[in-house]
Amino acid sequence: MSLPHALLTALIERPCSGSELAERFDRSIGYFWQATHQQIYRELARLEAAGFVLGSLVDGARGGKKTYVVLPAGLKELRRWLTGRQAPSPIRDELMVRLRAEAVIGPTRIIEELERLAGQHREKLKVYREIEARDFSQKKITRDEKLRRLVLMAGIDFETQRIAFCEQAISILKAS
Numbered sequence: 001m002s003l004p005h006a007l008l009t010a011l012i013e014r015p016c017s018g019s020e021l022a023e024r025f026d027r028s029i030g031y032f033w034q035a036t037h038q039q040i041y042r043e044l045a046r047l048e049a050a051g052f053v054l055g056s057l058v059d060g061a062r063g064g065k066k067t068y069v070v071l072p073a074g075l076k077e078l079r080r081w082l083t084g085r086q087a088p089s090p091i092r093d094e095l096m097v098r099l100r101a102e103a104v105i106g107p108t109r110i111i112e113e114l115e116r117l118a119g120q121h122r123e124k125l126k127v128y129r130e131i132e133a134r135d136f137s138q139k140k141i142t143r144d145e146k147l148r149r150l151v152l153m154a155g156i157d158f159e160t161q162r163i164a165f166c167e168q169a170i171s172i173l174k175a176s
Contacts, residue, residue, distance in 0.1 A: 017040050
């Protein structure tokens with residue numbers, strides 16, 4: 001996935017300024033695709049230069065604040081990207097390398113790190129469950145809401161699996 005397509009998606013959902021987009025990104029797509037606020041602003045400038053979005057100065061705002069909207073060329077680009085093929089995402093996980101290193105040079109104090117990580121995954125799972133209760137508790141949801149919930153469920157499944165993985169690794173290490 002690319003950041004420009006994530007930003008186009010968010011701007012189609014609701015046009016906004018760069019700062020508002022960065023805040024929204026942190027609370028939604030940012031759970032699945034990380035980007036700094038600086039990266040978002042740089043990408044907005046590129047999207048504007050490419051003719052995919054239009055930034056209009058906000059009257060009375062300081063510092064040249066702009067509100068961005070997606071242009072027809074941006075919608076066309078998002079459709080092109082969406083209908084293209086995707087390779088499976090490769091696993092690139094530092095924890096897996098750390099556990100392999102533990103197997104080779106251990107024992108170390110990696111249990112403390114696993115406990116810390118499990119705690120972080122529990123916190124994120126709690127946030128996801130709160131979002132689920134807040135946004136998807138109604139009996140009938142639209143197609144769009146079902147897709148958003150599906151993405152949320154992938155996050156819930158991931159966090160649940162990571163908690164179980166950390167707990168299993170801790171159990172193996174403590175038994176050694």
